[in-house]
Structures are given as C-alpha cells and as structure tokens.
Amino acid sequence: MIKDFMTQDHRDCDTLYAPLEEALSKGDFEKALELFVPFKKAMLKHFAMEEKVLFPKMEEFMGGGEGPIHVMKMEHAQIRSIIDQLGEAIEAKNRDKALGFGETFMIMTQQHNMKEEQILYNMAEQLPIDKEKTLEEMQKVQG
Template identity: 80%
Template sequence: MIKEFMTQDHRDCDALYAPLEEAIAAQAWDLALERFVPFKEAMLRHFAMEEEVLFPKMEEFLGGGEGPIHVMKMEHNQIRGIIDALGEAIEAKDRQKALGYGETFMIMTQQHNMKEEQVLYTMAEQLPLDKEQILAQMQKVEGR
C-alpha cells in the first residue's frame, strides 16, 4: 500500500520532468520556467513525505544512524541541490547547463527511486507500522 502509493508518486514526478526537458531543449524559456515550478514542488513534496512521515516511522523500528534511511536523506539533499542548479540554469537561459543538470537529476533520481522501490518501501511494508495512518499523514503533507 505504501509501496504502491510512493511508487506511483515517483512516476508522477517523472511525468512532470519530461515536458520540462522538452521546453529546455527547445529553448522555450518562459514555458520551461512555468513547468519547473510544479516539477520542483512535486519533488520537494515527495521528499517531505518521506523525511517527515515515512522515514521517522521506520526509524522507530530500525533506529537512526548510518543505515539505508540515512543514505536516502543524503541523496535527497544532493538531488535538491541539483534541482536548484537546474532552476538557476533555466533562469540564465543556459541550454547546455540546464540539460546537463537535467541529465544528472534523472540519473540520480532513477537510482534513488529504484533503491526505495526495491528495498526501502519493501521494508516499510514488512514492518509492523500503522500503514493507513502513515498514508493519511503523507497525503496531508503540503508542497514546499
């Protein structure tokens, strides 16, 4: 249930990135800026659902420290940095830089999402968590 919901949210975020990349490639900068906003918001919201709701609940059982959740949070920070750099490249109308950051974003995010879908979310499903409550709390998280 958590796995399905969060995997679908990964797909929804991906779906917001593809048209953004098209606009950058076409150097349609107004359109790119317009598409960057909901894309960034969806990504930050997804990270917030994990960092504020799902991960703390999992850590109640797994403990904090240097485990896989810690790695996921570090990757979120890296990806947030790339999203900001991408936004700056779009504002600067720098096609080459924007496409470069976009490609880095895609590679990092695909690898990150795969680890979550194959490992983290599977672990979440196996832990004795109140999944209905977690799902409801995640759905209440607002955009950043």
C-alpha cells in the same frame, strides 16, 4: 499500500519532468520556467512525505545511524541541490547547463527511486507501522 502509493508518486514526478526537458531541448525558457515550478513542488513534497512521515516511522523500528534511511536522506539533499541549480540555469537561460543538470537529476533520481522501490518501501511494508495512518499523514504533508 505505501509501496504502490509512493511508486506512483515517483511516476507522477517523472511525468512532470519529461515536458520540462522537452522545453529545454527546444530552448523554450519561458515554457521551461512555467513547467519547473510544479515539477519542483512535486519533488519537494515527495521528499517531505518521506522525511517528515515515512522515514521517522521506519526509524522507530530500524534505528537511525548510518543505515539505508540515512543514505536516502543524503541523496535527497544532493537531488534538492541539483534541482536548485537546474532552476538557476533555466532562469539564466543557459541551455547547456540546464540540460546538463537535467541529465544529472534524471540519473540520480532513477537510481534513488529504484533503491526505494526495490528495497526501502518493501521494508516499510514489513515493519509493524500503521500503514493507513502513515498514508493519511503523508497525503497531508506540505512540501
């Protein structure tokens, strides 16, 4: 199921973020930078799975325009920008800034993921898209 697969991927991204936040609160920037790399990679891959595979397939039936998919894409852009700023703050060893961006990242991502898990992925399950093929294509995506 697309919903189960993508919901699990949200959890996997959360699991990569948690130790990064812990390293930041301890002021361990070396560790934080090390943890930031796989975390960012997983987030970008998740967004790419949606933007390159899932959303275009959904748009074939729902149309583009100003609908929920458009909102999801705008939120991705905002979250990507926060992730970049978080990376810069870690490189600059600015603990307060990094923790601030981390907090913003968490709040925005939780709200975003909730909308996808409660609404968007359910819509995907109801649309006549080829679920098996969609899952296969998503797994092949490079961030």
